[in-house]
Amino acid sequence: xxxxxxxxxxxxxxxxxxxxxxxxxxxxxxxxxxxxxxxxxxxxxxxxxxxxxxxxxxxxxxxxxxxxxxxxxxxxxxxxxxxxxxxxxxxxxxxxxxxxxxxxxxxxxxxxxxxxxxxxxxxxxxxxxxxxxxxxxxxxxxxxxxxxxxxxxxxxxxxxxxxxxxxxxxxxxxxxxxxxxxxxxxxxxxxxxxxxxxxxxxxxxxxxxxxxxxxxxxxxxxxxxxxxxxxxxxxxxxxxxxxxxxxxxxxxxxxxxxxxx
Amino acid sequence: xxxxxxxxxxxxxxxxxxxxxxxxxxxxxxxxxxxxxxxxxxxxxxxxxxxxxxxxxxxxxxxx
Numbered sequence: 276x277x278x279x280x281x282x283x284x285x286x287x288x289x290x291x292x293x294x295x296x297x298x299x300x301x302x303x304x305x306x307x308x309x310x311x312x313x314x315x316x317x318x319x320x321x322x323x324x325x326x327x328x329x330x331x332x333x334x335x336x337x338x339x340x341x342x343x344x345x346x347x348x349x350x351x352x353x354x355x356x357x358x359x360x361x362x363x364x365x366x367x368x369x370x371x372x373x374x375x376x377x378x379x380x381x382x383x384x385x386x387x388x389x390x391x392x393x394x395x396x397x398x399x400x401x402x403x404x405x406x407x408x409x410x411x412x413x414x415x416x417x418x419x420x421x422x423x424x425x426x427x428x429x430x431x432x433x434x435x436x437x438x439x440x441x442x443x444x445x446x447x448x449x450x451x452x453x454x455x456x457x458x459x460x461x462x463x464x465x466x467x468x469x470x471x472x473x474x475x476x477x478x479x480x481x482x483x484x485x486x487x488x489x490x491x492x493x494x495x496x497x498x499x500x501x502x503x504x505x506x507x508x509x510x511x512x513x514x515x516x517x518x519x520x521x522x523x524x525x526x527x528x529x530x531x532x533x534x535x536x
Numbered sequence: 537x538x539x540x541x542x543x544x545x546x547x548x549x550x551x552x553x554x555x556x557x558x559x560x561x562x563x564x565x566x567x568x569x570x571x572x573x574x575x576x577x578x579x580x581x582x583x584x585x586x587x588x589x590x591x592x593x594x595x596x597x598x599x600x
Contacts, residue, residue, distance in 0.1 A: 293563070293597065294559050294560075294563055294593065295593075297555070297556075297559055298556060298559060298560075298589070298590065298593045301552050301555065301556050302590055304548075304552060305549060305552055305553075305586065308548060308549055309549070312545055312546065312549075316542070358590070358594060361594040361595065362593075362594065411548075415545075418545075419545075
C-alpha cells in the first residue's frame with residue numbers, strides 16, 4: 276500500500292509535467308462544445324461554405340437535445356478513444372524504452388502496485404475528461420436546444436464511464452504486453468474496433484455484452500435500456516476489467532525482462 | 537446581434553485553443569527531442585487551428 280502511494284505520486288507528477296492532465300480534458304471539452312455549436316449553426320454553415328445553387332431551400336428538423344449528447348458520445352467513440360490510445364500507449368512500453376523502467380525494476384517492486392498506479396492515474400484523467408466534456412456539452416445543449424433530464428444524463432455519463440474504464444484497461448494491458456508504444460496503440464485500437472464490428476454485425480443474438488454499454492448509455496437518455504440486460508452487461512464489464520487488470524499485472528511482471536538497458 | 541452571440545458562444549473554444557497552444561509551446565521549448573524536427577512542430581502548433589497542439593501532444597512528443 277505504501278508502494279502504491281509512492282508510485283501514485285510519481286504518476287501524478289509525470290502526468291502534470293507532460294501536460295496530460297491539461298490537454299486530454301481540454302480535447303474532450305472542445306469536442307463536447309463543438310458538437311452542439313456546429314449542429315446549431317448548421318444552416319448558416321451550409322449557407323456560407325456549402326456551395327449550394329441559388330434558391331436551394333433545405334429544411335432541417337431541429338435535433339432533440341438528447342440526440343446532441345449522443346452525437347457527443349459518438350465523437351468520443353471515434354476521436355476520444357484515439358486520443359486516449361495515443362496518450363496512454365507508452366505508459367509501460369515507453370517506460371521500458373526510455374530507461375525509467377530500469378530505475379524501477381532494479382528495486383523490490385510490487386508489480387500490482389506498479390500496474391495499479393498507472394491504471395488509476397489513466398482512469399482518473401480519462402474519467403475527468405469524459406465528465407467535463409459531457410458537462411460542457413450538456414451546458415451548451417441546454418443553451419442552444421433545451422434541457423435534458425439530469426437523472427438520465429447522470430446515468431448516461433456513468434454508464435459511458437464504465438466503458439471508458441474498460442478501454443483504459445485494454446490500452447494498459449496492450450502497453451504492458453507489446454514491445455513498443457506504437458504496437459500497443461495499434462493492438463488496443465484494433466481490438467476495440469474489431470470487437471465492436473463483430474458486436475454490431477452479430478450482436479443482435481446476445482443482449483449482454485460489454486460492447487453494448489455505449490448503446491445502453493444512449494438509451495438512458497430516452498426511456499432507459501432493458502434493466503436486466505443492462506445490469507448483466509455492467510457486471511460482465513466489471514469482471515472483464517478485473518480480469519484485464521490481473522492479466523496486465525502478470526504481463527508487466529513477465530515482460531520486465533525485455534527492458535532495454 | 538447574431539455575430540456577437542456567436543462570439544460569446546465560441547469564446548470558451550478560443551480560450552481552450554489558446555491554452556493548448558501556450559502549453560504546447562512551453563513544452564516544445566523545454567523538451568530536448570521531438571519526433572521530427574522541432575521547428576516543424578513549432579509551425580504546426582502555431583498555424584494549425586485546434587488540432588495542431590493536439591497533434592503535437594499525441595504524436596510529436598517523444599515519451600520514450
